[in-house]
Amino acid sequence: MTEQADPLKLDSMLCFAVYAAEHAFTRFYKPRLDALGLTYPQYLVFLVLWEKDGLTVKALGEKLFLDSGTITPLIKRLEARDLVRRQRDDEDERQVRIFLTSEGRALRARALAVPLAVRTTLGDEPAAGDALRESLYLLRERLDTSL
Numbered sequence: 001m002t003e004q005a006d007p008l009k010l011d012s013m014l015c016f017a018v019y020a021a022e023h024a025f026t027r028f029y030k031p032r033l034d035a036l037g038l039t040y041p042q043y044l045v046f047l048v049l050w051e052k053d054g055l056t057v058k059a060l061g062e063k064l065f066l067d068s069g070t071i072t073p074l075i076k077r078l079e080a081r082d083l084v085r086r087q088r089d090d091e092d093e094r095q096v097r098i099f100l101t102s103e104g105r106a107l108r109a110r111a112l113a114v115p116l117a118v119r120t121t122l123g124d125e126p127a128a129g130d131a132l133r134e135s136l137y138l139l140r141e142r143l144d145t146s147l
Contacts (some may be wrong), residue, residue, distance in 0.1 A: 008140045018136075028121070032114045036107060037081075039093075041066070041074055043111070049084070049100050050108050083107065 002088040010016055044064050048055065049118050053062070078084045083104040089095035119134055121145070122129050 007082075014139075018139075029114065036110055036114075038107075041070070043114070044077060045071075045074060045078065045084075045098075046100075046107065046111065049098060049104070050111075053100050054097050056089065056097055058095070060098060078104070086104065089134060 008013065029040055030051050034042060036043070038046070040086050041064070045060065048060055048063050052056055057068065057071060057075065060066075060075075061068055064071070066074075069079075073088065075084060079086055081103075085101055087099060089097055119126060119129065
């Protein structure tokens with residue numbers, strides 16, 4: 001078996017390429033999110049709520065692939081900072097909906113700098129980023145269906 005064809009060579013592993021890219025993203029995002037006072041999971045919550053405010057905790061967790069044991073404390077921390085508020089659903093009290101506060105909505109304007117920095121890093125070629133994102137979504141779907 002040639003060195004190039006070795007399926008156990010680290011550099012030939014797709015999982016390692018994704019893992020290494022995730023670490024690079026973490027390093028890239030950290031100072032930008034620190035400037036917003038957000039962790040990456042908190043930033044993801046805002047991305048979803050800026051798109052559709054008032055989701056249930058369950059729907060928010062499903063959208064972000066987070067379980068209730070992870071999403072609930074995250075939301076409580078954001079609520080303590082007056083960025084979101086929790087409210088029992090009017091029709092089903094078992095459901096809790098998450099709403100942005102005015103401060104949470106205002107954070108969106110400052111957060112625009114994050115995707116703009118990513119776009120600049122990609123060389124202002126949105127098609128390249130779009131193609132990569134679609135490939136990763138397809139990869140996730142295929143991996144999920146093979147479980």
